[in-house]
Amino acid sequence: MSSTDVGVGVSGKGTARGSDSVLSVRDLSKTFPGQRALADFSMEIHAGEIHALVGHNGCGKSTLIKLITGFHTPDPGATAEFLGESVDLYDAGAPWRDHVHAIHQDLGLIPSMSVIDNIALEHGYLSRAGKISWKAERKRVEKLLRDFDSHVDPRELVDDLSRRDQAIVAIVRAVSGMSDDSSGLLILDEPTATLPEREVQVLFDAVRTAARRGCAVLFVSHRLADVLTICDRVTVLRDGNKVAERSVSGLTRDQLTELIVGNRSASAPNHSGSRFDRRQGNPVLKVQDIATEQLSPLSLTVRAGEIVGIAGLDGSGREDVTRVLSGITNPTGGTVSVGGESLRLGSIKHSLDAGIAMVPRERFPEGLVSSMTISENVTLPSMGDVVKRGRLSRRLEVDEADRWIESMDIRPRQPNKSVVELSGGNAQKVVMAKWMRTRPRVVLLEEPTAGVDVGAKRSIWSMLDGATRDGAAIVATSSDWEELAANCDRVLVLADGVVQAELHGQELTTDSIARNSMGQSLEKREDSNE
Numbered sequence: 001m002s003s004t005d006v007g008v009g010v011s012g013k014g015t016a017r018g019s020d021s022v023l024s025v026r027d028l029s030k031t032f033p034g035q036r037a038l039a040d041f042s043m044e045i046h047a048g049e050i051h052a053l054v055g056h057n058g059c060g061k062s063t064l065i066k067l068i069t070g071f072h073t074p075d076p077g078a079t080a081e082f083l084g085e086s087v088d089l090y091d092a093g094a095p096w097r098d099h100v101h102a103i104h105q106d107l108g109l110i111p112s113m114s115v116i117d118n119i120a121l122e123h124g125y126l127s128r129a130g131k132i133s134w135k136a137e138r139k140r141v142e143k144l145l146r147d148f149d150s151h152v153d154p155r156e157l158v159d160d161l162s163r164r165d166q167a168i169v170a171i172v173r174a175v176s177g178m179s180d181d182s183s184g185l186l187i188l189d190e191p192t193a194t195l196p197e198r199e200v201q202v203l204f205d206a207v208r209t210a211a212r213r214g215c216a217v218l219f220v221s222h223r224l225a226d227v228l229t230i231c232d233r234v235t236v237l238r239d240g241n242k243v244a245e246r247s248v249s250g251l252t253r254d255q256l257t258e259l260i261v262g263n264r265s266a267s268a269p270n271h272s273g274s275r276f277d278r279r280q281g282n283p284v285l286k287v288q289d290i291a292t293e294q295l296s297p298l299s300l301t302v303r304a305g306e307i308v309g310i311a312g313l314d315g316s317g318r319e320d321v322t323r324v325l326s327g328i329t330n331p332t333g334g335t336v337s338v339g340g341e342s343l344r345l346g347s348i349k350h351s352l353d354a355g356i357a358m359v360p361r362e363r364f365p366e367g368l369v370s371s372m373t374i375s376e377n378v379t380l381p382s383m384g385d386v387v388k389r390g391r392l393s394r395r396l397e398v399d400e401a402d403r404w405i406e407s408m409d410i411r412p413r414q415p416n417k418s419v420v421e422l423s424g425g426n427a428q429k430v431v432m433a434k435w436m437r438t439r440p441r442v443v444l445l446e447e448p449t450a451g452v453d454v455g456a457k458r459s460i461w462s463m464l465d466g467a468t469r470d471g472a473a474i475v476a477t478s479s480d481w482e483e484l485a486a487n488c489d490r491v492l493v494l495a496d497g498v499v500q501a502e503l504h505g506q507e508l509t510t511d512s513i514a515r516n517s518m519g520q521s522l523e524k525r526e527d528s529n530e
């Protein structure tokens with residue numbers, strides 16, 4: 001589709017207050033040196049509306065958010081209205097921006113401070129005769145949280161809260177900072193990217209509450225199921241251009257995928273269904289009784305050619321498995337061997353030497369060196385073949401990076417581009433390329449496709465599939481259960497540090513992962529209700 005496809009009507013999932021315009025932007029563009037990230041973008045978003053912004057990696061979503069919040073200055077010629085008044089998009093400190101709050105994946109909270117203090121950062125403390133009135137402050141924050149159905153103790157440190165509760169505190173803080181009638185714009189940037197399904201529903205309730213109170217919500221996500229569940233309208237960006245704006249009502253997942261992907265290659269195979277019938281080779285990774293504070297002794301054998309998923313809610317211990325195997329976390333007990341040779345635990349170097357590659361959850365600073373280019377990052381872990389006569393050859397380095405840029409469809413196709421200038425999903429592809437290049441025996445992945453678009457997800461799983469054909473053993477932790485069910489041979493489901501189930505074949509479904517992840521907590525709740 002080349003022209004913008006604009007449907008009509010607001011379906012009303014979040015709509016409480018009709019169609020009062022909160023923000024309207026016209027002719028918004030942003031050009032970076034050598035690249036137009038956003039072109040002549042226009043949209044209008046209304047009070048009570050939850051409006052999705054979707055598109056492939058690098059299509060301009062974060063750029064748009066940064067233009068609205070004043071982090072970037074638009075190219076000349078853009079105009080905007082906020083709550084019906086003409087406003088200045090070129091003044092980062094303009095007062096209308098006090099009513100615009102963006103919550104990014106890192107949430108922007110200060111973990112070492114209490115919930116009260118974090119919320120007070122937005123609008124100050126209640127004071128009496130020049131002194132902070134802690135009792136009144138606590139009551140006020142309790143009430144704010146209750147309005148969002150949260151019973152978190154306002155005195156708790158943010159660091160001690162679950163990821164879900166932290167997300168709700170961030171939403172409460174944003175909404176509490178708006179005007180009394182909550183007329184403002186709340187921007188959620190990939191809010192559910194690493195949240196397990198059950199927690200997502202709780203977050204959705206908070207978002208709906210914000211919309212009911214009159215906020216306009218701009219919801220940026222790669223999880224199409226989330227968009228179809230919670231949003232009223234959706235705007236689709238492709239290569240910096242708006243290609244569609246539609247009501248979500250009646251839109252199918254396939255139609256939405258088509259709008260996002262357009263004529264970009266969707267040729268990578270989609271591994272739907274279990275791979276369990278694949279013949280597997282010899283055991284590569286043997287884990288015997290590894291334990292941490294969160295993880296009860298866990299044993300696991302992964303064969304050459306096998307993809308094993310680890311699922312579980314936050315706090316289930318799922319990430320301790322990959323953290324121990326990569327040498328980041330020292331276990332309290334247990335043994336591990338790779339290819340029959342015993343691994344010295346608690347040492348990243350020994351894990352690397354044993355052929356274990358780790359694709360971590362955080363792209364920066366764990367996954368990539370931010371001061372380096374794409375080609376420098378890609379070749380960093382294994383430089384032997386880019387060295388000529390004892391010296392690093394920039395040409396070989398760039399040629400090597402070019403091959404990976406091509407096969408992973410990394411955009412822009414510029415090996416000398418700094419990785420900090422890449423969009424989140426493209427940065428993730430660089431991390432993948434960097435490790436797959438080393439032809440690892442064991443690949444560990446944490447949230448491999450968080451923040452990655454629908455086409456790139458396919459190329460990542462396709463690349464992993466290719467690695468298994470070369471004999472690699474793969475262990476992936478993810479909160480995206482649908483993806484685990486579709487791409488793994490087996491999934492171990494953890495709850496409270498204990499393996500609840502090992503699912504494969506017909507038993508390996510999103511539902512069974514969900515049931516087993518929540519099993520214990522549901523039983524506990526039922527017991528306490530009796």
Ligand SMILES: Nc1ncnc2c1ncn2[C@@H]1O[C@H](COP(=O)(O)OP(=O)(O)OP(=O)(O)O)[C@@H](O)[C@H]1O
Pocket residue numbers: 032033035036037055056057058059060061062063064411412421422423424425426451453
């Ligand atoms: N500071 C910058 N300097 C140069 N180019 C940039 C900068 N920020 C973004 N870009 C480029 O602008 C384009 C749009 O990037 P943007 O981060 O907006 O994408 P996105 O849609 O948010 O992607 P993702 O879903 O991967 O997060 C990309 O090609 C990116 O490389």
